Amino acid sequence: QKEVEQDPGPLSVPEGAIVSLNCTYSNSAFQYFMWYRQYSRKGPELLMYTYSSGNKEDGRFTAQVDKSSKYISLFIRDSQPSDSATYLCATTIQGAQKLVFGQGTRLTINP
Amino acid sequence: DVKVTQSSRYLVKRTGEKVFLECVQDMDHENMFWYRQDPGLGLRLIYFSYDVKMKEKGDIPEGYSVSREKKERFSLILESASTNQTSMYLCASGSGLGGELFFGEGSRLTVL
Numbered sequence: 001q002k003e004v005e006q007d008p009g010p011l012s013v014p015e016g017a018i019v020s021l022n023c024t025y026s027n028s029a030f031q032y033f034m035w036y037r038q039y040s041r042k043g044p045e046l047l048m049y050t051y052s053s054g055n056k057e058d059g060r061f062t063a064q065v066d067k068s069s070k071y072i073s074l075f076i077r078d079s080q081p082s083d084s085a086t087y088l089c090a091t092t093i094q095g096a097q098k099l100v101f102g103q104g105t106r107l108t109i110n111p
Numbered sequence: 112d113v114k115v116t117q118s119s120r121y122l123v124k125r126t127g128e129k130v131f132l133e134c135v136q137d138m139d140h141e142n143m144f145w146y147r148q149d150p151g152l153g154l155r156l157i158y159f160s161y162d163v164k165m166k167e168k169g170d171i172p173e174g175y176s177v178s179r180e181k182k183e184r185f186s187l188i189l190e191s192a193s194t195n196q197t198s199m200y201l202c203a204s205g206s207g208l209g210g211e212l213f214f215g216e217g218s219r220l221t222v223l
Contacts, residue, residue: 034211041216041217042216042217043201043203043214043215043217044154044201044212044214045214046211046212046213049211088153088154097205097207097212098144098159098169099154099156099212101154102153103151103152103153104153104154
């Protein structure tokens, strides 16, 4: 069993839709949770960062962590074609920078 | 802007060749990482380094080695390239605890 599971998609939605991306993880020691966005032919870049459980909002993006169910979510409101990318969830334990990544979900927003 | 530069974006090599992938970061980060990215498998950690001349194996180190002679530079070496090492290789750096890593644009290696 992988430590972090993520549906690879692909996921295709119309512009303006609310997008929900999800990951599950198995290690209860994970404390830091991240979402990276990767455009085609580019390296990943950090999009959202949360510590422990709870929600974090940044503009149209909301990251949610539920440690009781070991579930990580990213919501995108009013999705735009420029949001088309691969989204990778990642996590790590306290005091470490060695990340464990999900497989990535390829998202396309259709105009 | 933080910059992680990978010297080669696209390489084509033959089986058995020695391959060097170079990575340089300009943010004085202590930590540097090499990942490979394959469809359906996500990013897998090959090697990482927390300090100069220090290295640790990641999840898939077989067939690879690394070198970190200077803080800003982290090299990935394929001693004898094989076709199953055809992949996208991503270098990353970070400054400390938690998860913010800065990635280069990747080096796409094809081994024939």
